[in-house]
Amino acid sequence: MRVSPADTNWLAECGRWISRHRALVALIAIIVFFGSSANGFLTLNNFANVLAQSSPIGLVALGMTFVILTGHIDLSVGAVVALAGVGFALLDSIGVPLLGSIAGAMAIGVICGMGSGVMTANCRLPSFIATLGMMSICRGGALMATGGRSVSDLSSAVTGVGSWTLIGLSMPAIALIFIYAVSAFLFPRLVWGRYVTAIGGNATVAYYSGVPVNRIVVSVFALCGLLSGLAGAALTSRLQSAHPLAGSLYELDAIAAVVIGGGRLSGGQGSITGTFLGVLIVASLRNGMSMLNVPSYPQQILIGCVLISSLLLDVLQERKND
Amino acid sequence: MSKSKSGKIFVGAFVVFIVAVVAFFAFRSGEKDKDQVALVVTTLSNPFFIDMKEGAEAESATQQLKLVVQAPDLASDVERQIAILENLIAQRIDVICLVPADSKAVIPAIAKAEKAGVRVINIDNRIDVEALKKAGVSAPPYIGSDNRQGGVQAGEYLAKLINEKGKVAILEGVSGVEAGILRKEGFLEAIAKYPQIEVVASQPADWSREKGLNVFQSIYQAHPDLAGLFACNDEMALGAIQALGANRSVKVVGFDATDDARKAVKEGRMDATVAQQPREMAILAIKRAAQWLGGEKPAVVESTPLQLVTE
Numbered sequence: 001m002r003v004s005p006a007d008t009n010w011l012a013e014c015g016r017w018i019s020r021h022r023a024l025v026a027l028i029a030i031i032v033f034f035g036s037s038a039n040g041f042l043t044l045n046n047f048a049n050v051l052a053q054s055s056p057i058g059l060v061a062l063g064m065t066f067v068i069l070t071g072h073i074d075l076s077v078g079a080v081v082a083l084a085g086v087g088f089a090l091l092d093s094i095g096v097p098l099l100g101s102i103a104g105a106m107a108i109g110v111i112c113g114m115g116s117g118v119m120t121a122n123c124r125l126p127s128f129i130a131t132l133g134m135m136s137i138c139r140g141g142a143l144m145a146t147g148g149r150s151v152s153d154l155s156s157a158v159t160g161v162g163s164w165t166l167i168g169l170s171m172p173a174i175a176l177i178f179i180y181a182v183s184a185f186l187f188p189r190l191v192w193g194r195y196v197t198a199i200g201g202n203a204t205v206a207y208y209s210g211v212p213v214n215r216i217v218v219s220v221f222a223l224c225g226l227l228s229g230l231a232g233a234a235l236t237s238r239l240q241s242a243h244p245l246a247g248s249l250y251e252l253d254a255i256a257a258v259v260i261g262g263g264r265l266s267g268g269q270g271s272i273t274g275t276f277l278g279v280l281i282v283a284s285l286r287n288g289m290s291m292l293n294v295p296s297y298p299q300q301i302l303i304g305c306v307l308i309s310s311l312l313l314d315v316l317q318e319r320k321n322d
Numbered sequence: 323m324s325k326s327k328s329g330k331i332f333v334g335a336f337v338v339f340i341v342a343v344v345a346f347f348a349f350r351s352g353e354k355d356k357d358q359v360a361l362v363v364t365t366l367s368n369p370f371f372i373d374m375k376e377g378a379e380a381e382s383a384t385q386q387l388k389l390v391v392q393a394p395d396l397a398s399d400v401e402r403q404i405a406i407l408e409n410l411i412a413q414r415i416d417v418i419c420l421v422p423a424d425s426k427a428v429i430p431a432i433a434k435a436e437k438a439g440v441r442v443i444n445i446d447n448r449i450d451v452e453a454l455k456k457a458g459v460s461a462p463p464y465i466g467s468d469n470r471q472g473g474v475q476a477g478e479y480l481a482k483l484i485n486e487k488g489k490v491a492i493l494e495g496v497s498g499v500e501a502g503i504l505r506k507e508g509f510l511e512a513i514a515k516y517p518q519i520e521v522v523a524s525q526p527a528d529w530s531r532e533k534g535l536n537v538f539q540s541i542y543q544a545h546p547d548l549a550g551l552f553a554c555n556d557e558m559a560l561g562a563i564q565a566l567g568a569n570r571s572v573k574v575v576g577f578d579a580t581d582d583a584r585k586a587v588k589e590g591r592m593d594a595t596v597a598q599q600p601r602e603m604a605i606l607a608i609k610r611a612a613q614w615l616g617g618e619k620p621a622v623v624e625s626t627p628l629q630l631v632t633e
Contacts, residue, residue: 033341039413046412053405148526149497152426152453159457235401239427241498245398245528290409293390296366296402300395305340 022313023261023277030281034288041291048168052238054283055172056081057253058276059231062183063113063224064254065275070220071200071267072120072127076112077228077254079138081247084108084232086142089151089158089242098157105233106226112138113225117218135251142244152241161237172234179227184272196220200267256303257282260310281306356388357416359611361604362406364397364423364447368529368557369580370600371421374446377604378419385612390415397529398496400424407431410440417441417611419604420462425450425500433459441614445607446600447501463620465607469501472596472628473508473552476575479594479630480513480550483573487518488549491541493534493558494526502529505554505577522548527558534561548572556583556595563591579631587631597629 018025035042060077067074088105096104112134119130161171169177187193195216198206207213231250236242259265260281261274282303289299361378363371375391382389392410394402403423410418411434418435420442422428428449435442442462454461480490492509495502506524513519523541527533534553538561542548550573553559559576563586566572570590576583579597586592603626610620 041412043412046409049405049408049412053408056401146497150424150427152424152498238430239400239404239424240430241400241424241427243398243400243424243498246401248396248399286405287409290392290406291413293392296393296395302340309340 019313022310023274023281026260026310027277027281027284030284030288034284034291038288038291041288044168046287046291048165048170048173050280050283050287051173051176052170053287054279055170055176056231056235056238056247057250057257057283058176058279059179059227059234060224060247060250061254061257061275061279062180062272063227064251065258065261065263065270065272066196066220067127067224068255068258068263068265069196069200069267069270070217071203071265072217072220073131073255073265074113074116074221074224075128075131075251076116076134076138077224078247078250079135079142080109080112080225080228081232081235081250082142082242082244083112083138083145084229085236085242085246086145086151086232086244087229088233088236089154090145092155092158093151093153095155098155098161101158102230102233106229109225109227109229109232110222111225113222113228114218116225117221120221121214121217139244146242146244148244150241150243154236154240158237159240170238172238175230175234180272180276184276187272192216192219197268200269202268253282256307259314260307262314264314356386357612357615358388358390359417359419359608360390360392360410360415361419361607362403362410363391363393363421364403364529365395366391366393367395368397368555369582370555370578370598373580374421374600374604377601378608381605381608385608387608387612387615389608394423397423400427404428404431408434411435411438414438415440416615417443419443419445419607419611421446422449422499423496424498425503426453426498429453429457429459432462433457436460441611443607443611443614443620445603446598447499450500461622463610463622463624465603465610465620465624465626466501467598467603467626467628469504470508470511472577472598473505473510473554474512475508475628475630476505476552476577476594476596477509477512479632480509480552480573480575481516481519483575483593484519484549486516489520489522489545489547490550490552491522491538491545491548492524493537493551493553493562494524495529495554495558497526502554509552519550527553527561529555529557531557531561531564534558535565536561538562539565542566542572551575553577556580559583559592559595560586579629584631587633594630594632597631599626602626 084105087108088101091101091104116131116134119125120127164171195211198211199213203213235246257278258270258275261278263270378389392406400423444462444464446466448464451461522545525537527537551562553576556576556578559574560582573593575593576595579595583595
């Protein structure tokens with residue numbers, strides 16, 4: 001029986017759909033694989049765990065999405081998380097109410113982000129270098145503010161947030177989903193969003209088209225800082241203590257999530273839902289491997305392999321389109 | 323072969339490799355009928371915890387328990403340890419023997435374990451009892467050395483070595499870890515008896531050799547007439563010794579008596595270390611875990627003996 005053109009088209013169509021929605025397919029595959037091999041993976045409790053475990057890194061990855069969309073990078077996010085987390089804990093320990101402490105953490109993040117943004121946009125420093133410097137400053141700041149010690153005398157408001165749950169989901173997890181949903185909804189509808197993507201596509205063209213490039217770049221870094229600050233507060237409430245060394249290597253996980261979700265480091269490409277899927281993929285991979293008792297060193301290697309594979313697939317699709 | 327085809331084959335091979343490795347670990351052990359006990363430590367890059375792991379492996383074989391050992395890569399990565407605990411609880415593991423990376427941050431996870439009916443035995447580094455009470459969580463049975471006593475022993479010995487006068491410095495562990503806090507307290511208590519000894523610096527070096535080296539170098543630069551150093555664990559002490567090189571003017575006392583430290587003491591590069599018994603701690607923990615599964619709950623506190631090693 002000969003295969004008619006209609007059949008081949010259907011198969012090719014499927015293949016094309018899969019490669020365009022790589023992240024979603026990968027996540028489904030991960031869930032199926034670990035669901036069948038790891039005891040306890042497919043439970044609501046575990047699902048809530050994964051969301052809670054990915055809430056700090058998820059918020060950071062969202063901020064990183066905007067930065068990467070403009071073609072820049074922010075290596076200071078982990079250090080900002082630590083500094084803001086410490087600020088949050090210190091504010092809380094002197095009696096500032098919960099919302100005030102959260103606002104304080106976000107303010108710390110915005111200030112650091114704006115610093116990075118100004119260095120990148122106005123002073124024309126490569127963002128890699130600028131944020132590397134900022135990372136050092138924030139990490140040092142966190143260590144200095146705490147004398148290298150952790151801050152753990154937190155009020156019952158904060159410890160309550162850490163353990164409060166709604167339908168099994170913790171406060172940070174709910175905040176994560178809510179913020180992503182709002183961002184995914186607003187981003188394509190705001191002029192700001194289009195400016196961000198335009199700058200990543202070609203900054204010079206964007207500039208000559210009237211896009212206020214410098215201001216937008218600063219705002220993107222400030223937003224990333226704000227989200228990192230919020231992540232710092234979320235992490236502190238989850239650990240019920242603030243560590244000056246928290247958030248180590250967050251920048252790498254965040255970049256991985258953005259890239260796995262379809263983002264490109266050269267800018268102009270990436271999506272919020274893609275990053276969310278990327279965050280879930282990395283988190284559920286770690287969670288699943290942990291439940292299968294894969295030792296932590298091979299876990300690191302595997303996450304690296306996943307990152308490279310997704311980049312390779314992206315490059316291959318590019319070549320095919322040319 | 324065209325470039326894109328060979329590329330696709332490469333990616334395909336990569337994916338198969340990933341699946342194969344994960345499957346290897348997943349389907350390796352199939353004994354679901356044995357009771358499962360997990361040993362969660364702060365890192366497996368410290369020989370102290372490798373000793374503990376070996377002790378646990380030996381005893382769980384004797385007790386017919388299936389053992390799972392997990393730890394974050396860095397002793398300071400509290401977040402990762404909590405994720406490990408949450409995952410173990412989700413798997414409905416029977417007993418968790420835990421060395422917490424932070425004496426307070428693990429409490430929400432302990433509360434989760436209690437709710438899920440997962441038994442927890444606390445080893446080596448004690449979870450903060452006051453904070454447990456405040457959170458309304460019952461304290462897990464604790465097995466460990468009397469860290470405070472060890473600090474006192476170290477302090478007494480160092481004081482003698484430096485003839486009861488001079489400047490001393492302390493290298494602390496990761497902050498917030500009770501074991502470190504107690505060792506330092508014990509040390510300070512011992513040297514408080516000698517008014518001519520002055521503590522000029524006390525800095526965290528995160529239990530790591532590298533940090534110990536760097537932090538000590540700065541301290542020594544600031545105080546070149548330093549007479550003695552107490553490091554709350556051997557890894558940090560060994561880092562400090564590296565910084566000193568052939569210079570033997572600073573007396574160094576560590577804690578843990580790992581193999582590397584014992585060798586250093588024998589060779590005269592380090593002056594003393596306080597021997598804990600990580601292997602015995604783990605063996606005792608697994609034994610108590612087995613008894614608990616048989617219905618006999620362990621005592622609230624059980625101590626393993628300490629010993630000063632000076633040669």
